[in-house]
Amino acid sequence: MPGFILFREPYGPHPLQTMDLHLPTYKLRTFEDKMWIIFIHGGAWRDPANSKADATSLLHALIHTPQNTTLCGATLNYRLSPSARAPDNTARHPDHIADILTAVTFLQHRYHFGRNYILVGHSAGATLALQSLRSIYNGKNIDSIIPSAEGSFLPGGLPRAVVCTEGIYSLPDLVAEYPDYAEFVSNAFGPPSQTWFDASPACLPGWKSEYDGRIVVVQSREDELLSLHQATGFKAMLEAEGARVDLVELATGKHDEVFKRGELVTIVKGVLDELKASLTR
Numbered sequence: 001m002p003g004f005i006l007f008r009e010p011y012g013p014h015p016l017q018t019m020d021l022h023l024p025t026y027k028l029r030t031f032e033d034k035m036w037i038i039f040i041h042g043g044a045w046r047d048p049a050n051s052k053a054d055a056t057s058l059l060h061a062l063i064h065t066p067q068n069t070t071l072c073g074a075t076l077n078y079r080l081s082p083s084a085r086a087p088d089n090t091a092r093h094p095d096h097i098a099d100i101l102t103a104v105t106f107l108q109h110r111y112h113f114g115r116n117y118i119l120v121g122h123s124a125g126a127t128l129a130l131q132s133l134r135s136i137y138n139g140k141n142i143d144s145i146i147p148s149a150e151g152s153f154l155p156g157g158l159p160r161a162v163v164c165t166e167g168i169y170s171l172p173d174l175v176a177e178y179p180d181y182a183e184f185v186s187n188a189f190g191p192p193s194q195t196w197f198d199a200s201p202a203c204l205p206g207w208k209s210e211y212d213g214r215i216v217v218v219q220s221r222e223d224e225l226l227s228l229h230q231a232t233g234f235k236a237m238l239e240a241e242g243a244r245v246d247l248v249e250l251a252t253g254k255h256d257e258v259f260k261r262g263e264l265v266t267i268v269k270g271v272l273d274e275l276k277a278s279l280t281r
């Protein structure tokens with residue numbers, strides 16, 4: 001029976017530049033057969049109540065099982081924008097996405113998983129997961145904002161799948177639907193400008209040609225902070241381009257409950273099983 005190890009690993013000097021790693025001890029020194037799940041938490045780019053710990057139940061359910069010898073997990077903290085509870089935080093876009101790319105690059109350099117990983121993002125973490133798949137933001141090549149990228153955007157390649165839940169895909173649509181959210185959007189992205197479009201996955205054309213992996217969008221109808229609008233809008237945009245996307249609507253689950261629930265475990269497990277089947281064929 002495999003055992004498990006769980007440890008905290010810094011990927012930069014800031015106290016929030018840390019991640020938790022969940023690894024089966026089984027043949028830890030062989031990397032070739034491993035598949036990784038990398039979780040990115042949400043919280044409107046600022047809320048200190050959301051953190052890498054949001055993935056605890058998901059990673060326990062998927063990784064800490066008697067059968068698991070190959071699935072490894074990482075859950076990322078990243079620098080946050082200021083909030084009433086944490087006024088000293090100073091991050092502004094693109095700091096959040098730069099940290100995500102630095103963290104994934106750090107993991108890739110250490111564990112050499114190539115494309116054998118999936119990203120799972122909740123809320124603003126879903127936005128970050130999708131942003132990390134595309135190399136151009138705000139007219140700048142994102143390589144130029146990641147100090148550790150060493151000239152290569154996500155070395156090892158893009159993830160085979162990305163699972164987004166309760167995600168924010170279009171900042172302009174979000175604020176049109178919920179004018180109050182302009183506060184946290186401006187807090188993270190500055191006052192309304194082209195940056196809001198450039199940073200929004202649903203406003204960025206070219207998904208079909210730029211990303212060949214699987215995109216799964218999950219949205220609960222009981223989410224009290226987001227209607228289905230973000231999810232259906234992103235799906236319509238991808239389908240108009242001819243890109244593949246699966247939208248899974250959940251009947252229940254509040255915004256900050258979905259990542260703790262069994263439905264998400266089942267969805268992520270389904271994606272992993274399909275990948276495993278397609279990779280061994």
Ligand SMILES: Nc1ccccc1C(=O)C[C@H](N)C(=O)O
Pocket residue numbers: 042043044046047083123124168181184225226
């Ligand atoms: N992720 C979100 C998506 C949509 C609307 C709100 C949120 C929030 O996280 C609110 C958060 N508690 C805040 O710091 O205001």
